[in-house]
Amino acid sequence: MLPEITPQQLKERLDRQEPLQLIDVREPQEWAICNLGGQLIPLGEIPKQAASLDKETPTVLICHHGFRSAQALMFLQQRHGFNNLLNLKGGVHAWAQEVDPTFPVY
DSSP: OOOEEOHHHHHHHHHTTOOOEEEEOSOHHHHHHOOOSSEEOOGGGHHHHGGGSOSSSOEEEEOSSSHHHHHHHHHHHHHHOOOSEEEETTHHHHHHHHTOTTSOOO
């Protein structure tokens, strides 16, 4: 089963200022429209950038609807032994619907 976090759960953790590593796997043009902060590493760059990620800090993977981030999560778990990963369920689109209605959508 894919470890997930809902947009509301992520907001609560961010509000509590919990240590989280946010990795957005969308493309730069998508990131420019809207983002939750963190680090932009497009999905195609994940294999090259995996070694630069902190395995100890809980990491939330983010994309538009949650599909690309799920792919990144599975890759990092299976190929690099990450075990502290969460997929943002529904991606930034769900964030806009469930947490922040002023958040840009595309």
